[in-house]
Amino acid sequence: MIATSRLALWIFGLLALVFLLAPVLLILPLSFSAGSFLYYPLPGLSFRWYADFWTSGFWLPALWNSLRLGTVAALLAGVLGTLAAFGLWRGNFPGQRLVMAVLLAPMVVPVVIVAVALLLAFGPLGLTNSFLGLVLGHAALGAPFVLVTVLAALQQFDAVQLRAAAACGASPLRAFLRVCLPQIMPGVAAGAIFAFATSLDEVVVTLFLAGPAQRTLPRQMFSGLNDSISLTIMAAAMVMVLLSALLLLAVTLLRRKR
Amino acid sequence: MSARWKAAALVAPLLLFLLAVFILPIGAFLLRAVQESDVAPVLPRTVSALAGWDGAGLPGNDAFAAVIEDLREARERDRAAGGGEIARASARLNADWPGFRSLLPMTARRVAQELEGAPREALAGISEDWATPEPWAAIRRAGGPVSDFNLLAVLDLKRDAAGHIAAAPPDQAIFRGILWRTLWIGALATLLCLAIGYPLAWLIATAPPRLVPWLLAGVLLPFWTSLIVRTAAWMVLLQREGVLNAALQALRLTSEPLPLLFNRGSVLLAMVHILLPFMVLPIYASLKALDWRLPRAARSLGASPLRAFLRVSLPLSLPGVGAGCLLVFIQALGFYVTPALLGGANDQMLPYFVAFYASRTVNWGMAAALSCLILLAVAVILAVYGKLIGFSRMRPA
Numbered sequence: 001m002i003a004t005s006r007l008a009l010w011i012f013g014l015l016a017l018v019f020l021l022a023p024v025l026l027i028l029p030l031s032f033s034a035g036s037f038l039y040y041p042l043p044g045l046s047f048r049w050y051a052d053f054w055t056s057g058f059w060l061p062a063l064w065n066s067l068r069l070g071t072v073a074a075l076l077a078g079v080l081g082t083l084a085a086f087g088l089w090r091g092n093f094p095g096q097r098l099v100m101a102v103l104l105a106p107m108v109v110p111v112v113i114v115a116v117a118l119l120l121a122f123g124p125l126g127l128t129n130s131f132l133g134l135v136l137g138h139a140a141l142g143a144p145f146v147l148v149t150v151l152a153a154l155q156q157f158d159a160v161q162l163r164a165a166a167a168c169g170a171s172p173l174r175a176f177l178r179v180c181l182p183q184i185m186p187g188v189a190a191g192a193i194f195a196f197a198t199s200l201d202e203v204v205v206t207l208f209l210a211g212p213a214q215r216t217l218p219r220q221m222f223s224g225l226n227d228s229i230s231l232t233i234m235a236a237a238m239v240m241v242l243l244s245a246l247l248l249l250a251v252t253l254l255r256r257k258r
Numbered sequence: 259m260s261a262r263w264k265a266a267a268l269v270a271p272l273l274l275f276l277l278a279v280f281i282l283p284i285g286a287f288l289l290r291a292v293q294e295s296d297v298a299p300v301l302p303r304t305v306s307a308l309a310g311w312d313g314a315g316l317p318g319n320d321a322f323a324a325v326i327e328d329l330r331e332a333r334e335r336d337r338a339a340g341g342g343e344i345a346r347a348s349a350r351l352n353a354d355w356p357g358f359r360s361l362l363p364m365t366a367r368r369v370a371q372e373l374e375g376a377p378r379e380a381l382a383g384i385s386e387d388w389a390t391p392e393p394w395a396a397i398r399r400a401g402g403p404v405s406d407f408n409l410l411a412v413l414d415l416k417r418d419a420a421g422h423i424a425a426a427p428p429d430q431a432i433f434r435g436i437l438w439r440t441l442w443i444g445a446l447a448t449l450l451c452l453a454i455g456y457p458l459a460w461l462i463a464t465a466p467p468r469l470v471p472w473l474l475a476g477v478l479l480p481f482w483t484s485l486i487v488r489t490a491a492w493m494v495l496l497q498r499e500g501v502l503n504a505a506l507q508a509l510r511l512t513s514e515p516l517p518l519l520f521n522r523g524s525v526l527l528a529m530v531h532i533l534l535p536f537m538v539l540p541i542y543a544s545l546k547a548l549d550w551r552l553p554r555a556a557r558s559l560g561a562s563p564l565r566a567f568l569r570v571s572l573p574l575s576l577p578g579v580g581a582g583c584l585l586v587f588i589q590a591l592g593f594y595v596t597p598a599l600l601g602g603a604n605d606q607m608l609p610y611f612v613a614f615y616a617s618r619t620v621n622w623g624m625a626a627a628l629s630c631l632i633l634l635a636v637a638v639i640l641a642v643y644g645k646l647i648g649f650s651r652m653r654p655a
Contacts, residue, residue, distance in 0.1 A: 005563070013461035016454050017476040020534060023491040024483055026501060030494065038494050039504030084272035091265025099273060106280055108636055110592025112609040113284060113629045116616040120290075121283035136279045143272055172264070201484045203595050208617070218486040225490055225599050234494070237487045248482040 024241060031234035038229060049235040059236060062220040069131070069216060070199040073138035078192035080139070081146025086176065088147075089154040107144045114141070115208040122209065129211030137205045142195025149194060153187020186254040193254075197247050200240075288633075291409055291626035294402030296350040300343050301328040305401035308394060313419040317394050322377035325388075329366040347400075353621065354407065354416075355396035361387055395419035408627035412437075433611075437631060440607040443522075443597075444590035447529045448537075451586045452579065454530070455537030459578070462538075463545035474542075481535035489596045492528040493519065496600075520602040528596050533589060537582035544578025545571075580647040588636055608632050 034044030053059045084103060088096065106114070118137050119128060127133030157180060165175035181188070206219040217236060224233045298305050303324035311317040332343050348362035365384050373380040381388040399407055399417060410416055410423065414431035418424050425431065462473045480488065495501045496518040503515040518524060548571065556566040594609040608628055615625035643649075 009457060009461050013458045013473070016458040016534075017473065019454070019531065020480045021476055023495055023531060024480065024488060027491045027494045030501075037504075038497070038499060039501045080272040080275055084269045087265040087268025087270075090268070091262045093262045093266040093269075099269060102276060102281060103269075103272060106276070108588055108640065109280075109284065110594070110609055110629075110632055110636070112592065112594045112612050113287070113632065114280070116612060116622075116625055116629070117283040117287035118279070119616065120287050120622065121279075140276055140280045143276065147272070197482065201486070203486055204613075208613075218484060221486050221490060222595065222599075225486075225493060229490075229493065229497070233490060237490055240484045240487045244482040244484060244487075245479065248478055252478075 024237075027234060028238050028241065031231060031238045033231055036231055038231065038234075049231040050238075052232045053235040053239070056232070058215065058220060059217075059232065062215050062217045063236075063239060065214055066200055066216040066218070069134055069138060069214075070196040072135050073142055073199045074192045074196035076135065076139040077142040077146050077195040078188060081143045081191060081195070082150050082188050084143075085147050085150035085154060086180070089151060103147055104144045106141050111141070111202070111204045115205045118205060119208045128209050129214065131214055133209050134206060134214055137209060138199040138202055139195070141202065141205070142198040145194035145198060146188075146191035149191035150184060150187050153184040153190075157183055190251050190254045193247050193251050197244070200243060200247075287622070288626050288630055290622040291630050292404045292406065293623070294350075294400050294405050294407070296346045297397060297400040298402045300332045300347040301325065301397060301401075303328050304397055308398040308401065311394070311398065313391065313395055313398075313421060316389070316391060319376070319378055321394065322381050322388070325365070325381065326369045326373065326377050329362075329369050333366045333370055349619075349621070350400055350623075351393075351396050353411075353624070354399060355392050357387060358393065358396065361385055361393065391419050408623040409630065411624065412627045412631050433628070433631075436606075436608060436611060437635075439605075440591060440632075441635065443526065443529070443605075443607060444587050447526060447533060447590045448583050448587045450526070450530045451534050451537040452583060455534055455582060456541055456579070458534075459538045459541035459545055462542050463548075477535050477538050477542075480531070481539070485532055485595060488532050489528055489599050492524065492531070492600060496524050519600060520605075522601070522605050525597050525601040525605045528600050529590060529593060532596065533586045536585040536589065540581040540585065541575060541578040544575045544581075548574050577647060580643060584639065584643045587639060591632060591635055591639075 029042070030038060030040075031049050032045050032047070033042045034046040034048065035042065037043075088100065093099075114137070118133070122128045122133045122136075127136070161179050162172075162175050165179045166172070170178065201218065202216075203218045203222050206214070206216050207222065210216065210219060217240060221233055221236055221240075224230065224236075301324070304321055307321040307324040308317055311321065329344070332347075335341065336343050344363055344366050348358050351358035351362060365381070365388075368384045369380075375383070387393055395418075399405055407417070411426065411430070412433045414426045414434045415423050416426040416430075458477070462470060462477070465473055493500075497503070498515045498517070498519070500518075502518060503512075506512045506516065507514075552574065553566045553570045556570045557563065561569065591607070592609055593607060594613060597606055598610055598613075608631060612625050612628045612632070615621040615628065
């Protein structure tokens with residue numbers, strides 16, 4: 001009885017994992033097709049769609065934009081989020097619950113509302129069609145992930161060490177930089193990677209704010225999917241999947257370090 | 259400076275940053291739901307002339323004279339600045355009373371020439387609509403500075419000429435249906451995720467330790483894969499000339515391609531696929547933290563496996579279930595890209611219409627009012643969650 005229910009659980013669970021993994025795994029090989037159909041069997045294998053990705057005027061710049069944007073937004077979110085997490089962890093100050101609600105709000109507000117609001121607010125400031133405007137928007141969306149991750153890392157950190165550092169004559173800043181930061185660094189890095197991934201995944205804010213010069217890879221894929229799906233999009237999907245896998249690997253290694 | 263204030267000073271940069279690029283922009287955007295700024299600048303005298311009108315019958319002669327004077331001046335300003343003041347005002351008024359899109363520009367053109375007779379007869383001569391109360395009531399409602407026109411419109415309500423709230427005409431009453439559709443798709447996606455996610459999380463939490471990283475990787479890899487890639491995958495699988503249709507035909511199961519894409523099913527399938535990890539990970543976290551001696555104790559005391567699950571394990575994992583449902587449902591309410599690409603016209607949810615009003619018709623008021631509706635739904639869900647389960651028990655996955 002128990003053995004059969006256990007077997008049923010395994011079958012169901014493995015089917016669920018197939019459901020999660022198969023769609024993306026099924027379409028990625030299409031990018032190596034020598035033909036231009038979006039189904040199997042492939043007429044032959046080639047790298048022509050990757051060559052297309054590499055040589056076209058917009059795919060490579062879009063990838064470059066995505067990486068640049070993600071890096072700057074993750075740095076900004078990482079610095080602001082780490083400082084705020086340290087502050088929230090250190091002290092009780094008036095209105096802390098409200099502050100926390102504001103800081104985590106970007107996680108629950110639908111991104112389409114953020115996108116339209118930023119379009120309206122940034123327009124008069126000249127921040128639409130600009131790299132800076134996108135950085136600000138993406139950093140706001142990524143900062144809560146840094147905050148949550150660094151707060152979790154700080155739970156493992158023993159506050160007595162800061163007092164010990166102060167007793168040895170270290171200034172609070174020095175104590176933070178030399179004692180606390182090295183220990184929570186894996187959490188900070190993981191948070192920044194989350195923020196980078198958030199930016200790399202983001203379509204809607206980019207859709208509303210970015211001009212042709214700031215098109216990112218997912219934005220380019222979105223317009224491609226809306227138009228007619230070419231196999232170059234599958235090559236772009238492959239690039240995105242490899243990037244995501246790299247980020248997941250980095251976070252997993254950081255977790256292990258902790 | 260006390261330690262408290264030092265801690266607050268560390269939080270301040272992020273707080274100010276989010277206030278500047280998140281809270282204030284969204285607040286200013288949502289205010290547009292009640293702001294009326296399109297009509298009053300074009301028809302200032304008309305709006306003040308209508309202030310004393312009771313809404314029954316036609317307004318006084320001064321209102322007719324005011325419209326003529328206002329439109330003459332607005333037309334001059336439009337010509338001088340190359341602006342579209344009249345176009346903006348007529349778009350706003352047209353949303354209230356269909357017919358204004360042509361009535362206002364046409365009247366503005368005609369009153370620029372010499373008019374014969376008194377203002378009342380002259381306007382009635384240009385269009386008989388001016389001899390009915392409806393356009394006047396619409397001008398008064400849009401006179402501003404604030405009105406509940408958009409907020410009522412997204413609830414399929416409207417004020418009549420006398421100012422009483424009534425049901426909107428059937429051809430404009432589409433938003434309640436869209437709200438229910440959004441909530442329904444969100445609830446269905448959440449339930450499906452729970453039905454698939456709980457057993458999967460249970461399997462991972464009870465699997466032999468050396469297999470756990472592999473099973474977890476199977477959840478985390480799609481979790482980290484970009485939403486646009488996963489949406490693209492479903493498009494390529496399901497489209498007419500896609501992987502699935504080609505396979506079905508090759509196996510001679512169907513003779514012609516099935517319409518698998520652009521329907522409710524394809525939207526739900528992709529949404530469940532994208533949101534499932536958000537259900538599995540919190541449930542797994544709470545099952546992993548569960549003290550497995552407790553269900554075993556229940557079993558040794560004679561409870562059946564089902565009873566031990568229902569009375570011990572399930573209640574102990576409820577915080578994870580709650581967190582998963584919260585994450586999935588809130589995100590489902592905000593889904594825009596996936597339904598826009600995979601759904602048909604009848605599968606679009608509230609976020610699609612926010613984007614539609616903001617980009618296609620540039621009707622910020624309606625975009626803002628619909629956003630208020632979504633945020634209200636999110637706030638209700640968060641409040642219910644906070645009441646039932648509480649945020650302090652949420653575990654990071």
